Amino acid sequence: MGEEGAVVAQVTWQDDVGGQHEGLVCAPLNHVSGTRTRIWLDREGRLAPRSFGPVEVVFCFLLAAASAGGAGSLMWWRAGLLRR
Numbered sequence: 001m002g003e004e005g006a007v008v009a010q011v012t013w014q015d016d017v018g019g020q021h022e023g024l025v026c027a028p029l030n031h032v033s034g035t036r037t038r039i040w041l042d043r044e045g046r047l048a049p050r051s052f053g054p055v056e057v058v059f060c061f062l063l064a065a066a067s068a069g070g071a072g073s074l075m076w077w078r079a080g081l082l083r084r
Contacts, residue, residue, distance in 0.1 A: 005028060005029050006026045006027060006028055006029060007026070007027055007029055008024050008025070008026060008027075009024070009025055009026075009027040009031070010022060010023075010024060011023060011024070011025050011027075011037075011039060013039060015045060021045070023046075023047045024047075025039060025047060
């Protein structure tokens with residue numbers, strides 16, 4: 001779970017109805033005890049990885065499009081239908 005420049009930390013948070021929860025997360029080394037930080041939860045309220053930001057979404061889309069285009073061209077070339 002550890003990343004470079006990060007530590008595994010015990011965190012606590014309160015849900016929408018006031019219930020207390022705790023779990024382990026990767027936190028930056030420069031955060032000290034008592035520092036407020038953002039955590040991500042899934043629909044069941046369990047800790048979850050950070051969701052993609054807009055730049056990551058566009059990058060993944062472009063990567064998928066390039067991969068699909070390359071695979072399609074390779075398929076046509078192997079079938080003998082793509083000529084120079």
